[in-house]
Amino acid sequence: MRFEPVAPVRAYERVVEQIEQAVVSGALKPGERLPSERELMTQFGVGRSTVREALRVLQAAEMIRSRPGDPRGPEVLAASPVALHRSMHRLARADHVGLAELLQFRMILDGSAHLLAAELRTDDDLTGLDTALEAMREGVSHGYAEFSRADVAFHEVIARISRNPLLVVSEEVVRGVVLELIEDKLEHASNRTSLMRAWLSHHAEVLDAIRSADGAGAAHLAKQALYDNYAEYVPAGQRPLLTPLLRS
Amino acid sequence: MRFEPVAPVRAYERVVEQIEQAVVSGALKPGERLPSERELMTQFGVGRSTVREALRVLQAAEMIRSRPGDPRGPEVLAASPVALHRSMHRLARADHVGLAELLQFRMILDGSAHLLAAELRTDDDLTGLDTALEAMREGVSHGYAEFSRADVAFHEVIARISRNPLLVVSEEVVRGVVLELIEDKLEHASNRTSLMRAWLSHHAEVLDAIRSADGAGAAHLAKQALYDNYAEYVPAGQRPLLTPLLRS
């Protein structure tokens, strides 16, 4: 016979449990309202600070949102990947994760997204990609910021075609963290125009591969482009971590 | 000129920001302690309830832990995947992410981990895998629980060889969520012994591929095994989401 270690259960945790249970069980649907804090404190039989700490936890998990002055009370939110995004972002910024690992991970995600996009794309998706590419082409003359936004949009369309929110969120997070890590080095990159042109022609190639349903080709193009653009910022000793992905 | 919508910034959010910044910047390392709540309230110039709500948010994100009575104050925790697991689990429970998406993601991660393992493995890694496989072989006769533990250990070795914490953690989390989603269906699976034997021979094949540095082969074996084992729980209409990954 073995005993389990016990942890004291705080009052606010019991409150969180009950409300969370009501939400996941469907008793409280998105858009519906919770009673006001003062009402909750009588229903649960606890003080207002306890109720408020419980609501803070639920709010941090993106399950509810409360606005001051709203007499209808805190609102139950629909499940969204925002919380997933936040927790993954924190994990990716942990110090054990370096640029090499991030880039490796991004090559995996981006490659898979492109592969799936090439295999699953519909005709609507293709026209969406066409317009996104067109926006990039226009962006070249409107400055780097504009171009960069169009670039992100293109990648978002690709990710969306794969129809996998996990893939979309992971890719967003990893791309964001990579940019955070090297933004200072990118600041004074010279000859941006030629960079943009190269990037543009790469995207055109990718689009061709996707159009012809060439998953492996699209995936390889995506990974190779990431390697070509970012490997210079990775310590030379760690680059062998990336090259195996180019051979698949 | 366009204006941005403004949202009121709550005092506790500013507190969260500052502490979070201190943690991600490395000024506060895991194991170190925050000042006590009463001390924080003078440093930030806010009331204790505000400090406490901020700490609650950070605690919900698994960044800190506070224990009553500890005179050293709240402890800064190392980055952990618990929060990621929670938010992914919530998404899965809310049907925003189905088994198909989870499995798709897991095939991507597992396949890539195997590919990297085959390309990067050292001789030490190979002996580690040998012993892990041996433990599985013994586990067959010691019941399903024992076997399952050895199986997890084998996968952990593979993940560790890829030397990418993000890959390892994501895989763990996704596997956990998948198992939670279908555990009731697994409960009354018949003839577990034959299942274990099949699983065992699959792992032996994988190990062979890794030993001969056949990355593509190992990746394909891993993805195929996942498909064979879990596709039956995926609605038939969504299985085409998975099959493109088997062709790469």
Next chain:
DNA sequence: GTAGGTACACTGGTCTGACCAGTAGCCTGC
């Protein structure tokens, strides 16, 4: 000297009560 117990200062958890700024809806006065 050391093992044991004890007192104290402090921690976080909780409650009460108060005030403020903001919101929504009603309710005037025109």
Next chain:
DNA sequence: GCAGGCTACTGGTCAGACCAGTGTACCTAC
């Protein structure tokens, strides 16, 4: 009919209090 203000709420914040629990330093008994 409608603009404007009034009112009764909301959540955000603060202050102060009490409690149970913890770690430490001291102090005792051997």
